[in-house]
Amino acid sequence: MTPHIIYVATADARGHLMRAQLLVHALRKAGAQVEVLTTSDAGRRFLASFGIDAPILSQHYAVQFDERQNMLRGATNRNVAHYVFRPTRMLRDIGRLQLVARNADLLVNDSFHPALLFMGMLPGWRRKILHVYGASLKTALLGNFDGVLPRVLGRAFARIVAWQIDAARSCIEHDFAYEARDAADTLRFQLPTPVALAAPPSAERTYDAAVYLNPHFRDASLADALRAGLDDAGLSSHCVGEGYTDRAGWQGVDPDWASCAAQARLIVSAPGMAALAIAQVYRRPIMLVLTDQPEQASNAERARHLGLLHRVVTWRGDAGDFRRQVADASYELAHADAHADAAHACGAVCRQRAQARVDAWIERLLALCATGARTNRTGPA
Incomplete structure (x- = not known):
């Protein structure tokens, strides 16, 4: 049956x-x-x-x-x-x-x-x-x-x-x-x-930072400070978030975002279980946008204990401060050479x-x- x-x-x-x-x-x-x-x-x-x-x-x-x-x-x-x-x-x-x-x-x-x-x-x-x-x-x-x-x-x-x-x-x-x-x-x-099975690497899908913020993120100043911080670090970005479809440089949904994240130099997301799983499976460093959501705070702490390469940034209502946090964390993660080498070698093994x-x-x-x-x-x- x-x-x-x-x-x-x-x-x-x-x-x-x-x-x-x-x-x-x-x-x-x-x-x-x-x-x-x-x-x-x-x-x-x-x-x-x-x-x-x-x-x-x-x-x-x-x-x-x-x-x-x-x-x-x-x-x-x-x-x-x-x-x-x-x-x-x-x-x-x-x-x-x-x-x-x-x-x-x-x-x-x-x-x-x-x-x-x-x-x-x-x-x-x-x-x-x-x-x-x-x-x-x-x-x-x-x-x-x-x-x-x-x-x-x-x-x-x-x-x-x-x-x-x-x-x-x-x-x-x-x-x-x-x-x-x-x-x-x-x-x-x-x-x-x-975790989604990532597509084979493609030059058309190559960005330094793959960003995903779920629909509860709607604060325009947070989104603008995030992109500005990535720009300050010299990183190109692919930004996805349903709450920001009206903002330049963002799109609402990308069904192939996991493939983009799998070959980016770093992932940017709130510490949800799915984003952390992608970072772990595809050996990507991840910048965690931490908010007052209990299970995600627990996920971020678990990432720390497990040694997953990550940095935490927190919005405190100050766009300039958040921009500096993002720039510093993203630059550090994107230039973690030893981790980048391991990710580059991952390929088919990670997809398996x-x-x-x-x-x-x-x-x-x-x-x-x-x-x-x-x-x-x-x-x-």
Whole structure:
């Protein structure tokens, strides 16, 4: 039988969507039937640029950010509360998901959509649902109310969410530096963050700096100071960011950005799991634009412990200061000769490493589909 998967990719940033499009194309190539749902009009347009049609589940659930990608905790918590407790929102989405996925072998939750967290506790559905999440994102979610609510309430929230995650029979926790390994029960996995297979080097795609800022970056002065700092360091740049499509030198979406990053002298991005995975697999130095987003701060600290060649720059509201930070960090990274030599020699080996990451995910997803198909035949558990 053809494996049938429903893949729900939240559109809070773009890491979930990038991972979704990468895995969906690979799954379809392997013979699976995959339907994708997302959570915003912008997310749907983003996936369409990669050739994937993704209807919107609903737009009621979303993490809230300011124009510099700082997470707005109060606004996010209010949004989630309205989503969970208003009957026309989460309950409606659960009803739609049950209808859409009634014959599916696997229902993927990428990442932590409340409707799927709840469904993962229900008999029958819990065997179909796979939670996919970054290790740092889970830590940030469980600690969401630390220092905000009284300690006992914060701990209660963490226990409830952990219980919801663990109730589903399967999950994949990923990290840019993980090696593929399975837990003892074989349905809980730790996998390296998947990475796009870069195209062979091309002179037309050669830039000193490959820049990607997700759509929550909308502050024009930050974008201008970033490009000016790269110019000061004497570096050409390829800048991608949906929040800056109206600014000279920027484009909204580039489906082949990973290929550009793989042969650039350095990568510039917020410390998301996908960007760090590209830097690690293709041995590129990376400049991290750090903001108040808990899981990304954790990612940056992990990069430091692992010795990944990087520098951190922070926007403090002063364009001149940020420009100097960018110029100093980018010049240092771009002239790290020993690392540049290693990257130059990477070539086919790096692409093989990227392909191995995707293959590890596809192997496990198809195996979980087989488990789900057996459950459909034998009834709910």
